Amino acid sequence: MKKFxxxxxxxTFAVTASxxxxxxxxxxxxxxxxxxxxxxxxxxxxxxxxxxxxxxxAIEQLSANAMKFDVAAMFPxxxxxxxxxxxAIWENMADFEAKVAKFKADVAGVAANPPAxxxxxxxxxxxxxxxxxxxxxxxxxxKS
Amino acid sequence: xxxxxKLALSAAVLAGAxxxxxxxxxxxxxxxxxxxxxxxxxxxxxxxRIFWAGGCASCHAAPGAEGEARLALPGGLQLKTGFxxxxxxxxxxxxxxxxxxxxxxEFANAMQRGVSPDGRHxxxxxxxxxxxxxxxxxxxxxxxxxxxxxxxxxxxxxTRLGFPFNIRRGIGLWKLVNLDPAPVVSIxxxxxxxxxxxxxxxxxxxxxxxxTPRDVSGGLKTGEWLSGAVAAEGEGVVPNITPDGLSWSxxxxxxxxxxxxxxxxxxxxxxxxxxxxxxxxxxxxxRAAIAAYVKAIPGHPNGYPAR
Numbered sequence: 001m002k003k004f005x006x007x008x009x010x011x012t013f014a015v016t017a018s019x020x021x022x023x024x025x026x027x028x029x030x031x032x033x034x035x036x037x038x039x040x041x042x043x044x045x046x047x048x049x050x051x052x053x054x055x056x057x058a059i060e061q062l063s064a065n066a067m068k069f070d071v072a073a074m075f076p077x078x079x080x081x082x083x084x085x086x087x088a089i090w091e092n093m094a095d096f097e098a099k100v101a102k103f104k105a106d107v108a109g110v111a112a113n114p115p116a117x118x119x120x121x122x123x124x125x126x127x128x129x130x131x132x133x134x135x136x137x138x139x140x141x142x143k144s
Numbered sequence: 145x146x147x148x149x150k151l152a153l154s155a156a157v158l159a160g161a162x163x164x165x166x167x168x169x170x171x172x173x174x175x176x177x178x179x180x181x182x183x184x185x186x187x188x189x190x191x192x193r194i195f196w197a198g199g200c201a202s203c204h205a206a207p208g209a210e211g212e213a214r215l216a217l218p219g220g221l222q223l224k225t226g227f228x229x230x231x232x233x234x235x236x237x238x239x240x241x242x243x244x245x246x247x248x249x250e251f252a253n254a255m256q257r258g259v260s261p262d263g264r265h266x267x268x269x270x271x272x273x274x275x276x277x278x279x280x281x282x283x284x285x286x287x288x289x290x291x292x293x294x295x296x297x298x299x300x301x302x303t304r305l306g307f308p309f310n311i312r313r314g315i316g317l318w319k320l321v322n323l324d325p326a327p328v329v330s331i332x333x334x335x336x337x338x339x340x341x342x343x344x345x346x347x348x349x350x351x352x353x354x355x356t357p358r359d360v361s362g363g364l365k366t367g368e369w370l371s372g373a374v375a376a377e378g379e380g381v382v383p384n385i386t387p388d389g390l391s392w393s394x395x396x397x398x399x400x401x402x403x404x405x406x407x408x409x410x411x412x413x414x415x416x417x418x419x420x421x422x423x424x425x426x427x428x429x430x431r432a433a434i435a436a437y438v439k440a441i442p443g444h445p446n447g448y449p450a451r
Contacts, residue, residue, distance in 0.1 A: 033409075037409040038408065041399075041405060125403060126403065129404045130404075132404065133404045133420065136413030136414070137413060140413045141378075141380040142380055142413060142414070
């Protein structure tokens with residue numbers, strides 16, 4: 001039974017890991033962040049009224065996606081070639097990992113205490129957005 | 145006199161005349177004394193707004209500084225370009241390592257004529273060609289504000305350029321072509337908001353320094369204003385932000401400058417991250433004015449090659 005579970009676990013791992021490569025995985029994750037934040041943006045800007053259900057769902061989506069951010073699996077050595085990920089990631093891996101850890105901690109902080117009004121949505125976007133910029137400043141080059 | 149002697153003499157005269165002409169053409173030109181005398185006393189509180197609009201911290205704060213530390217201005221950032229590495233100096237209020245002992249005339253000549261207190265040309269990596277468009281009030285207010293930031297000890301390394309760019313005198317020729325305080329674009333029927341945006345973008349904001357392509361001498365191709373460029377420093381391209389290159393609404397642009405988020409909630413990246421942090425410190429009406437101007441300028445195709 002134990003062996004069967006191990007084998008099943010190994011198989012599951014192999015399947016999930018082989019569905020897409022690390023580049024596709026991380027790009028999908030980044031798109032996911034944009035999607036979740038895009039729900040919050042119009043509220044922060046005052047284009048849409050505050051709606052707790054929308055906000056909570058978006059934060060949950062953001063948080064679940066952020067917890068998938070696995071640097072070792074998504075940014076293996078050599079996976080920068082031909083992508084927007086810069087070599088600086090692998091030259092400063094400890095800093096990159098620290099920035100990802102801070103991002104996850106900040107998302108967890110927002111998720112633990114979801115914004116209760118329009119101003120708080122704006123503030124939460126500020127906290128999260130600072131993390132986006134901090135990494136994209138040094139570790140991403142836009143290709144287009 | 146024999147022919148050879150005559151030729152040698154003419155050559156010597158010609159060489160001497162050329163040297164004199166070069167010396168005269170390349171001489172640092174400072175603001176007239178009466179202009180310096182007319183600078184008003186600055187208001188430090190107003191100057192903070194100019195400080196953020198001008199992006200001073202992006203180059204002069206210690207690399208990687210966050211929050212309050214962006215008001216400490218020891219310099220040290222290296223701009224690695226094809227000409228060599230330009231290194232930002234200490235502009236803190238320290239009396240010897242920074243600019244704490246300068247007077248308004250020295251500051252204005254640095255900001256608007258690119259001339260140092262000891263009469264040498266600054267390299268245009270310091271964007272004085274843009275700052276030349278600033279009002280006297282804003283220059284004076286910024287000067288007053290810079291008196292209030294902390295004194296930081298220590299000098300950054302000197303700029304390292306290869307020949308011939310290491311001959312500062314040559315910048316005098318470059319300035320004859322490229323230093324012009326006139327507005328860059330003229331916009332028919334511009335509203336007060338658009339004009340405010342024009343001032344912020346073309347003057348203190350110095351947006352064109354990265355968003356406009358440059359010629360071989362490093363001068364801005366003002367006929368392709370804000371059409372994007374191959375990054376002078378670092379990798380990639382700086383985007384075309386004329387109406388031909390940027391389809392965002394004015395509200396989108398203003399929100400990007402405030403929050404760092406694009407309309408599809410991608411985030412700001414590269415050297416624009418520091419710029420956006422500065423823009424976020426401005427009053428909302430300044431970001432709206434910048435957006436209104438960017439929407440009003442003439443469109444141009446991308447100022448960088450297709451990739």
